[in-house]
Amino acid sequence: MNTTLFFGLLAFSLVSAFTPGPNNLLALAQGANFGYRKTLPHVFGVGFGFAFMLFLMGAGLGKLFEAFPAAYEILHWGALAYLVFLAWKIANSKGFHTAGPESGTEAGRAEGSENAAADSKPITFFGSAAFQWINPKAWVAAITLVTTFTDPASYWLSLVVAGAANVAIAISAVSSWALFGTIVKKWLSDSRRFKIFNWSMAIILLVSVVPSVLKGR
Template sequence: MNAELLVAFIAFAFVTSVTPGPNNMMLLASGVNFGIRRSLPHMFGISIGFMILVIAVGMGLGQLFEQVPMLYNVLRFAGAAYLLYLAWKIANASAPEGQNLGTKPFSFIEAAAFQWINPKAWVMAIGAITTYTPHENFELNVLLIAALFALVNCPSVGLWTAAGSLLRKWLNNPMVLRGFNISMALLLAASLYPIFADVQGVL
């Protein structure tokens, strides 16, 4: 990978990681409800889980979806259903000291596993492999792309956790926090618009 392609890829990784999506909406809510320290496993799980997803796509999983498109559709809609469930949990979260939002933040394993049903993560992974991975020494470049994406992704999503943590003191009022969590839930559900729009276009 030459320097020009490397710079372009890092820009791609940063923009796609820091822009709103399911991971960032959940981290913002986690930062508000649990703070930065308790949200760290969630953050690291996202980055490592996504790195493994990129490697899997680069090593052939993307080709499998091309051959059996139904598998990709099943994964997308399973992810959409799970995201709606998470949106419901966030909407019903209580005050930071309360015991809700699943009683605890996402664990490392839960966050890593979630990447496999996160529609935005799949789009990012496929884009990284098809657009920025040179064919010469392909397997090595896949590993490099995946590692770089994880390095860029972790601090990028961490910005959302930090923003949520900073908002904590402004959301001590249970009614205000309730409104915030409902707004985050609606934004998380809205992030599924591309899937529903795609379905409407097919129908």
């Protein structure tokens, strides 16, 4: 891979990874609800999940879906159902607002934390990795990287470089959004703001994949 192609790859990946999208919106919501540490499985799931998707696309998965469109439809609509489930979880998350009967006491706060953990859980590593298959932004990025930023003279090497670069960039980007979520967490200490925030994140998440539904695939 020549230098010009490599820097073009970095520029595209940085813009694609740091701008708003489903992965970053989920990180923002989870950071605000559960804190940074508990959002890390999502952060790493995005990075490695996208890299895995990129390698499969580079190995010809797109052609396989063209040959067997029913397989894509099953994957696509199953993933959409999972996304609706994620949006529902965000909208109904109690996060750090769940409290015990004596919420003003240490025991009440401890019980509240246990109830919150039981009622609402952050997305797992594998759940986040699987989510890449419904994320329209991930599809566009993967297709663009494979078709535009790989070198025919050293195809597999350039694919590995693209995958490694995007693992690092995606983890940095999603991590930044998760940290921002922890910053706004203080502002969300008001239960009404907290509820509005979660419902807004859920709605925006659903709206972000409308193009994927409308294109009929």
